[in-house]
Amino acid sequence: MTEDSTADPFVTHRSLLFTVAYEMLGSAADAEDVLQESWLRWAGVDRSQVREARAYLVRIVTRQALNRLRTLSRSREEYVGEWLPEPLLTSPDVAEDVELAESVSIAMLTVLETLGPTERAVFVLREVFEMPYGEIGEAIGKSAATVRQVARRAREHVAARQPRVRVSRAEQRTVVDRFLLALRTGQLQDLLEVMAPDVVLIADGGGVVAAVLAPMHGAEPVAKLLTRANQVAVPFEMTTVWLNGAPAGRIEMNGEPTAVSLVVENGQVTRIYIVRNPQKLTRLDEPAELAR
Numbered sequence: 001m002t003e004d005s006t007a008d009p010f011v012t013h014r015s016l017l018f019t020v021a022y023e024m025l026g027s028a029a030d031a032e033d034v035l036q037e038s039w040l041r042w043a044g045v046d047r048s049q050v051r052e053a054r055a056y057l058v059r060i061v062t063r064q065a066l067n068r069l070r071t072l073s074r075s076r077e078e079y080v081g082e083w084l085p086e087p088l089l090t091s092p093d094v095a096e097d098v099e100l101a102e103s104v105s106i107a108m109l110t111v112l113e114t115l116g117p118t119e120r121a122v123f124v125l126r127e128v129f130e131m132p133y134g135e136i137g138e139a140i141g142k143s144a145a146t147v148r149q150v151a152r153r154a155r156e157h158v159a160a161r162q163p164r165v166r167v168s169r170a171e172q173r174t175v176v177d178r179f180l181l182a183l184r185t186g187q188l189q190d191l192l193e194v195m196a197p198d199v200v201l202i203a204d205g206g207g208v209v210a211a212v213l214a215p216m217h218g219a220e221p222v223a224k225l226l227t228r229a230n231q232v233a234v235p236f237e238m239t240t241v242w243l244n245g246a247p248a249g250r251i252e253m254n255g256e257p258t259a260v261s262l263v264v265e266n267g268q269v270t271r272i273y274i275v276r277n278p279q280k281l282t283r284l285d286e287p288a289e290l291a292r
Contacts, residue, residue: 009057010057012053013057015290017058018032018288019292021035023104023124024062028088029086055135066117066140076113081205082211087106087284088244088288089283089286090243090245090288101245101246104290105244109244114157118142122154126147126151134147169246172247173240175264177240191226198217198218199272200270200271204280208276208277211274211276211277248260249261256278259274259284
C-alpha cells in the first residue's frame with residue numbers, strides 16, 4: 001500500500017513509534033503518554049530541517065521513553081508482588097513477523113525489565129528495529145563505539161535469560177489449548193503432564209487483586225495452586241486469544257479478565273505469566289497496532 005504523501009509523518013509511523021515505546025516500557029499506557037509528549041515536541045519542529053522523518057521521530061520517542069523509564073524504575077521497586085508487562089491483544093498477523101512477535105512477547109519484555117534503561121533502549125533499537133549504531137547514539141547521547149559495547153552486553157544478558165527453543169505457532173497453540181483445557185477441567189494429572197517439571201509461575205496482582213507474591217517453582221506446587229483456584233473460584237469463562245504475538249489465554253470471572261501467557265519448550269509449558277492487575281488489562285478488546 002502506498003503511503004499518503006500528505007499525511008503527517010508522525011501519523012504515518014505511529015504504529016512503529018508505539019511499538020518502540022511499548023518495548024522500552026512494557027506498558028501500553030506509558031507508551032501512549034510518551035507518544036503524546038513526543039507529538040507535542042514534533043509539533044514544534046521546523047520540518048524543513050528534518051532530513052529523515054522516521055529516524056527523527058524514533059529519536060524523539062526514545063528520549064521521552066528513556067526519561068519515563070528512569071522515573072518508572074523507582075516506582076516499580078515499590079510495586080506489590082511481581083511486576084509483569086501489560087499484555088496486549090494482537091492480531092494473528094503479528095506472529096507472521098517472527099522477530100517482532102518474539103520481541104513483544106511477555107517473556108521477552110520480562111527479560112528486558114532486567115536491563116538498565118540505556119541498555120534496554122540500545123537492545124530494542126538495535127536488535128528489534130535494526131537501527132545503525134550512529135543513529136542509536138544520536139538518540140541516547142552516546143558515541144557509536146559506546147553503543148556497540150552496550151549492545152554487545154545487552155545481547156549477552158538477554159541471550160542468557162530468554163528461552164533457547166523457538167516453537168512454531170501450531171505447537172504453541174496446541175500446548176496452550178491443552179493447558180487451558182486442563183485448567184478449565186481442574187484435572188491435576190493433565191496439568192502435570194502439560195507442564196515441565198521445573199515450570200515457573202509468575203503472577204501480577206499489583207496489590208489490587210489476589211495473586212501469589214513471589215515466583216512459584218515446580219510442576220506439582222503450581223498444578224495444586226491452579227486446581228485449587230479452579231475449585232474455589234466463581235464460574236468463569238476461558239478462551240484462547242492472541243496476546244503479544246502468540247496464542248494465550250483469557251479468563252473472565254465476574255466480568256473481570258485475567259491474562260495468561262505461556263512459554264512453550266519441547267512440547268511443555270516452562271513458564272506461566274498471569275496478569276490479574278485490572279489496571280494492566282484494558283487492552284484486551286481491541287488489537288494493538290504494532291509495526292517494525
